Amino acid sequence: MRIAILSDIHANREAFDAVLEAVHERGPDELVLLGDLVGYGPDPIYVIERAADLTAHGALCILGNHDEAIVRNRGDMTENARFAIQWTRDRLTPAHVDFLARLPFSLQSENRFYVHASAERPGKWPYIRDVDAAERCLSASDVRSVFCGHTHIPAIYYALPNRRPMHFQPLDNVAAPLSELRRHVVIAGAVGQPRDGNPAACFVLVDTERHEVTMVRVPYNHEETARKIQVAGLPGWLGMRLKIGR
Amino acid sequence: MQRFEAGAVIDGFKLVEKLPSGGMASLWRATNPRYDFPLVLKIPFLDPGGDVSVILGFEAEELILKRLSGPHVPRFAESGSLAQVPYIAMEFVTGTGLADLVGNAPLPVDEVARIGTEIATALASLHRQKVVHLDLKPENIILAERGAVLLDFGLARHAELPDLLGAESSMPMGTAVYISPEQVLGERSDPASDVFALGCILYQLATSEEPFGRPTTFAGMRRRLYHAPRSPRDIDHAIPQWLEAIILRCMEVDRSQRYVEAAHVLSDLRNPDQVVLVRRKPQGEGVWAAITKLFFKTDERSLVGKPTLSRTQAGPSIVLAAVDLAKGSDALAGEVLNETARVLASREDSWLACVTVLKTEIIGETPAADETGRSEYLNRLVGLKDWARPLCLPEDRISYHVLEAVSPGDAILNYAEHNDVGHIVVGARASSAIRRHLGSVSTKVVAQALCSVSVVRLKAVEEQRRRPL
Numbered sequence: 001m002r003i004a005i006l007s008d009i010h011a012n013r014e015a016f017d018a019v020l021e022a023v024h025e026r027g028p029d030e031l032v033l034l035g036d037l038v039g040y041g042p043d044p045i046y047v048i049e050r051a052a053d054l055t056a057h058g059a060l061c062i063l064g065n066h067d068e069a070i071v072r073n074r075g076d077m078t079e080n081a082r083f084a085i086q087w088t089r090d091r092l093t094p095a096h097v098d099f100l101a102r103l104p105f106s107l108q109s110e111n112r113f114y115v116h117a118s119a120e121r122p123g124k125w126p127y128i129r130d131v132d133a134a135e136r137c138l139s140a141s142d143v144r145s146v147f148c149g150h151t152h153i154p155a156i157y158y159a160l161p162n163r164r165p166m167h168f169q170p171l172d173n174v175a176a177p178l179s180e181l182r183r184h185v186v187i188a189g190a191v192g193q194p195r196d197g198n199p200a201a202c203f204v205l206v207d208t209e210r211h212e213v214t215m216v217r218v219p220y221n222h223e224e225t226a227r228k229i230q231v232a233g234l235p236g237w238l239g240m241r242l243k244i245g246r
Numbered sequence: 247m248q249r250f251e252a253g254a255v256i257d258g259f260k261l262v263e264k265l266p267s268g269g270m271a272s273l274w275r276a277t278n279p280r281y282d283f284p285l286v287l288k289i290p291f292l293d294p295g296g297d298v299s300v301i302l303g304f305e306a307e308e309l310i311l312k313r314l315s316g317p318h319v320p321r322f323a324e325s326g327s328l329a330q331v332p333y334i335a336m337e338f339v340t341g342t343g344l345a346d347l348v349g350n351a352p353l354p355v356d357e358v359a360r361i362g363t364e365i366a367t368a369l370a371s372l373h374r375q376k377v378v379h380l381d382l383k384p385e386n387i388i389l390a391e392r393g394a395v396l397l398d399f400g401l402a403r404h405a406e407l408p409d410l411l412g413a414e415s416s417m418p419m420g421t422a423v424y425i426s427p428e429q430v431l432g433e434r435s436d437p438a439s440d441v442f443a444l445g446c447i448l449y450q451l452a453t454s455e456e457p458f459g460r461p462t463t464f465a466g467m468r469r470r471l472y473h474a475p476r477s478p479r480d481i482d483h484a485i486p487q488w489l490e491a492i493i494l495r496c497m498e499v500d501r502s503q504r505y506v507e508a509a510h511v512l513s514d515l516r517n518p519d520q521v522v523l524v525r526r527k528p529q530g531e532g533v534w535a536a537i538t539k540l541f542f543k544t545d546e547r548s549l550v551g552k553p554t555l556s557r558t559q560a561g562p563s564i565v566l567a568a569v570d571l572a573k574g575s576d577a578l579a580g581e582v583l584n585e586t587a588r589v590l591a592s593r594e595d596s597w598l599a600c601v602t603v604l605k606t607e608i609i610g611e612t613p614a615a616d617e618t619g620r621s622e623y624l625n626r627l628v629g630l631k632d633w634a635r636p637l638c639l640p641e642d643r644i645s646y647h648v649l650e651a652v653s654p655g656d657a658i659l660n661y662a663e664h665n666d667v668g669h670i671v672v673g674a675r676a677s678s679a680i681r682r683h684l685g686s687v688s689t690k691v692v693a694q695a696l697c698s699v700s701v702v703r704l705k706a707v708e709e710q711r712r713r714p715l
Contacts, residue, residue, distance in 0.1 A: 156408065158408060158410060158413070160298075160414065166413035174406050176407065176408065177408070179305060179410060181328060
């Protein structure tokens with residue numbers, strides 16, 4: 001079975017389209033949208049509507065902190081993020097907000113657990129940036145592999161029973177193993193706002209028969225997204241960071 | 247622990263005969279109609295409460311072996327799930343175990359060189375596939391008809407995969423006789439570690455002695471950071487200097503002094519006359535050194551030098567420059583030289599093999615001496631050295647080869663393949679009717695080389711020549 005996991009799309013239409021095309025070519029059995037459909041980017045309506053369509057056709061979709069911020073009108077974010085949330089809210093219809101409001105914090109499929117930030121207190125949106133956070137995430141769940149996004153930086157943590165996890169930074173487009181002996185936290189890179197220094201969009205491809213997980217990179221026209229961000233009057237840094245992948 | 251009898255069937259593999267094996271796994275000859283090559287099943291001993299390293303080693307080997315290909319590793323067939331019966335089914339390789347030959351050491355020099363060449367070839371192939379073996383020893387080497395085959399990847403490391411094994415232990419992993427100093431310090435990623443082990447094996451084959459004995463403690467293994475083994479010629483003066491130089495350069499503690507790549511060892515073993523003999527000065531002797539030692543604790547990491555990976559990725563390790571000197575050095579030869587300099591510049595420790603071909607007739611014998619009594623061969627060698635002189639390369643980075651052959655293209659290709667050349671620079675003459683008919687040397691080299699090729703042409707100059715005067 002093959003699963004495509006898309007995280008942190010952040011209203012980036014160009015990246016989302018490019019990734020969906022790449023996903024389509026690979027014909028996975030399961031499609032997961034791992035939260036943060038909106039925020040930062042200039043095309044929230046397009047992304048929500050396409051996500052709703054994919055969900056209607058069987059894709060799994062969960063809630064991210066930016067999606068929640070739209071629903072609950074939360075403002076405890078960085079200034080740029082807050083500004084973008086307000087800008088987004090002003091443009092969405094109640095139906096769009098309603099779609100986001102119905103998204104669950106997490107979902108489980110077979111032995112895979114999908115959650116935007118961490119299995120540990122999902123509604124508090126903790127970041128998994130180190131081995132300790134990965135360990136807390138695993139101890140909050142008994143599922144074999146947890147798939148998260150939220151940090152925008154690809155990573156895999158491997159943990160033997162009763163041992164501290166080890167961190168691995170997977171290479172782009174090179175399949176990394178999923179170990180039969182271990183549990184995993186797989187942190188998906190971002191579709192719509194990569195922050196690992198590579199501006200190409202990132203999604204995760206899991207192959208359960210080969211026991212492999214790949215961070216697939218998809219170059220897209222980020223110049224166009226940045227232009228739209230500027231035209232929309234969103235903070236300039238949000239466009240700039242797409243060009244440098246930070 | 248599950249026990250198996252001959253005749254048992256696991257996932258379609260019928261166990262035929264139990265083979266002698268070590269303490270980590272049982273080995274069975276097996277048959278399976280799905281595979282057209284002889285098979286062996288490796289079944290790890292998984293005792294509940296047993297050593298966790300057994301299962302970690304099994305996992306590492308499965309992970310890496312299935313990603314490897316080529317004649318120098320056993321072919322991978324399938325593996326069994328840990329949830330049911332864990333096993334790795336692979337090709338049964340027939341040949342002579344190097345462990346059997348070690349008992350006959352000291353071996354004749356040409357035999358040591360031949361075995362060294364085969365192992366270096368296998369290592370170069372492995373390292374090209376981004377894998378470091380990290381437990382190279384005679385027990386893990388089969389000399390088969392197709393060349394050396396490396397076995398047991400239980401401690402191996404793939405550069406693009408997580409080091410699941412290394413993360414679980416801070417103790418050095420390897421075999422005490424052959425383990426490299428940087429592995430003793432816990433480093434598990436440098437192909438140069440396998441080169442060190444190769445040096446230890448060659449040392450043992452040439453002298454019949456193990457260079458560092460068989461230490462059983464960490465402190466004992468660490469001694470190799472500070473104490474050089476007896477020099478091979480000290481043990482047996484009949485060992486030629488060039489072989490000793492190769493062995494000791496493999497075994498340098500400081501990786502900046504060691505061969506960076508197995509391909510370099512291969513090249514030296516194939517060309518003993520080109521090995522540079524360095525007068526080795528004993529280190530850490532004298533009064534001042536003794537005083538310094540008293541007051542300063544050595545940082546052991548500094549002793550083993552920097553990992554070689556940053557160097558090996560910078561550019562080709564061995565560059566072959568093929569230059570046509572049949573009519574002396576000309577403008578094209580000069581341009582080949584310029585391009586060679588550019589390719590060499592990408593990597594500060596790259597080697598240059600200068601090659602020129604002396605064409606012989608099909609039925610011809612060795613080329614006749616010319617009128618002045620010097621053979622054409624020597625003339626070419628002198629010409630080749632003169633051609634390369636402007637590069638100002640130190641003698642341990644350059645070698646000269648006058649190849650006698652019917653077909654220059656074949657000679658260049660053959661040399662490149664046998665010496666694991668990473669980049670060929672070759673000149674191309676302007677098109678002519680004969681050349682179009684017969685095919686040029688550069689065309690053949692480009693079409694058949696197993697590495698990158700730069701073809702150098704003289705554009706501007708030749709166009710000017712074509713203009714009527």
